[in-house]
Amino acid sequence: MNVHAAALAKAHRFDEQTSAFAQDAIEGLSQFPKRLSPKYFYDATGSELFEQITVLPEYYPTRTELGILHDRAGEIASIIPGGAALVEFGAGATTKVRLLLNQCALSAYVPVDISGDFLKAQADALRRDFPALSVYPVTADFTAPFALPDAVRQVPKVGFFPGSTLGNFEPHEASAFMRSAREILGQGAQMVIGVDLEKDERVLYDAYNDAAGVTARFNLNVMVRINRELGGNFDTGAFIHRAIYNRDRHRIEMHLISKKAQSVRVLGRSFSFRPGETIHTESSYKYSLDRFTALARGSGWTPVESWTDADGMFSVHALVASD
Template sequence: MTAHVRLPRTIAPDDTARHAFLVDVIDGLSADPKRIPPKYFYDERGSQLFEAITRTPEYYPTRTETGILTAEAGAIAAFVPKDAALVEFGAGSLTKVRLLLGAAPVKTFVPVDISSAFLQDAAQRLSREIPGLRVVPVPADFTAPFALPAEIAALPKVGFFPGSTLGNFEPHEAAAFLRHAGALLGPGARMIIGVDLVKDPDVLTRAYNDAAGVTAEFNLNLLRRINRELGGNFDLGAFWHRAVYNREQLRIEMHLASRTRQRVRVDGRCFEFRRGETIHTESSYKYTAELFRTLATGAGWRLAETWTDPERWFAVHALVRS
């Protein structure tokens, strides 16, 4: 049977994407403390570096979640309605979804990702691997409003949000995302979502400070992207990667710390850095079972099932829209 894949002819205009990036960077560097949203990690190089992070020995989330998806494939597949449209938010390389597509009765797959070039390449490969699966990629920022393809309007819909990406949102943002996803997927929607669990802080800090320095390069690549796309003049050697666990907030924090007092220009605007001052680039919240249940319920979802690994380091939750 012939594979079906629809690739968009055009992406959102470059100037629109650049403007949004510029506004967020200018606003973030003007704030105290300085910050930049983690979604801007994912240019093509950033997406490649993240995939490399997932293969480091210290980074447990990917292999642990993959183990759950493999071990519980039958039970998770049974949660998916027949001929469903599976919508993956922040699809990336589509590695984990292959485990689900191989077992679940999915008719159409809709990967959504901000990195359009990376998405198109991954979608083409998937369509060749699974003949008969209709692949309809949507290049979009899934944290902002976007429309699902018209051809899946009548199909039952299941959201897929693996990788503990929910933890990158502040709690109120996580609730807003879950509400938005429910409204987008519609009545009767279901969701399969991966969530990193609270655990030994040493395990967490090692995961975000790998010995090979891949996470550091991933973090610093954000400055390289600002230089290339926004006319920045960041000296990457003048900043260093810092990841720490905030016990009170139950989150890992990633920062880029200034090694010295310096000035940096972006799009003609000047920003002062003190020695040791940081740009907060990412938070990764960890959840207990009860914290996640409360979050999901408040956002209009009912927790139907939970699957974990033997160490209870990670959880895959099945949600049904209330």
């Protein structure tokens, strides 16, 4: 933790979440190369922009995973015990979870996300549409330990982690998250998780550099958020979005690239940029089925079943906590 960031956060009397944002932003911008965590994409605007991304013609993950969940929901439901609580890590729009709720005899749904306002709106909609289902939203950073509601402590728990979010973690971070999820869910836990697969590089490039520029706005929005919440003075017009595929590391990298020499201030700290210097805002690792299976086993989970689309673009896995 950067001591200057901690002092500045205290001086500004930020709440706990904003203090963490301040510390992470100052620390990340102080590194070389500069970095910002992708978890800070998701303020209200960022969450809305991401939902727009999911329906873009170039962006295959959401529609492909939805197809798998739609076609295999009955098989997934047969693995989940009746009366279980479904805990969704990083809950966004409810389109995917509804496919499971329609098939599974669940007692409760626990959506967990850092964006509290967006989370509440989605939870309210689910309560209206599934009146017999208990919904307990938890506003928390799902990458860190958090407490489950008391109401679900005594029932079987199933983690739900759809999308390609696991790929946003470095491999050692992905393993740490899966171990943490196992501890949070408890003994006998299960997990249903989506994993993006390796594929043609042009497909990957187009998915993260869409023609409409929505992904660019999504990426640049983290600067808007820093300006609003941390007193920054980023000129978003002085940066451009770029996503590239790093073949050696099996990952897409998203960057914000400075168009000129400039200086930016955040919480009273000054950060200089050379022309062409980047802020690395996100990595999205792509897995083979074998590499993900090895990751799961090494993180305390036993694979039970996996499903892919016909073209092998995406995968959904059912896991059970290892003894």
